[in-house]
Amino acid sequence: xxxxxxxxxxxxxxxxxxxxxxxxxxxxxxxxxxxxxxxxxxxxxxxxxxxxxxxxxxxxxxxxxxxxxxxxxxxxxxxxxxxxxxxxxxxxx
Numbered sequence: 001x002x003x004x005x006x007x008x009x010x011x012x013x014x015x016x017x018x019x020x021x022x023x024x025x026x027x028x029x030x031x032x033x034x035x036x037x038x039x040x041x042x043x044x045x046x047x048x049x050x051x052x053x054x055x056x057x058x059x060x061x062x063x064x065x066x067x068x069x070x071x072x073x074x075x076x077x078x079x080x081x082x083x084x085x086x087x088x089x090x091x092x093x
Contacts, residue, residue, distance in 0.1 A: 042077045
């Protein structure tokens with residue numbers, strides 16, 4: 001369990017670091033080329049990461065970064081969905 005906590009803390013730190021570097025590109029995208037919803041954009045990013053894992057070389061640091069990003073995107077998708085549910089049911093959850 002300690003290793004899982006360490007990994008999840010690293011995921012959180014990566015999300016915070018990327019948010020500081022790139023702004024809130026997930027929650028508030030610039031929408032220059034795409035008008036897709038935030039959920040759809042996250043699903044596309046998740047698909048890209050899964051594709052890299054399926055095609056990539058195992059055991060490299062890049063592979064670990066891809067896993068870190070994938071877990072981060074899944075967490076952001078879960079948070080977005082939870083937030084949307086709370087706003088539609090009056091915040092009862």
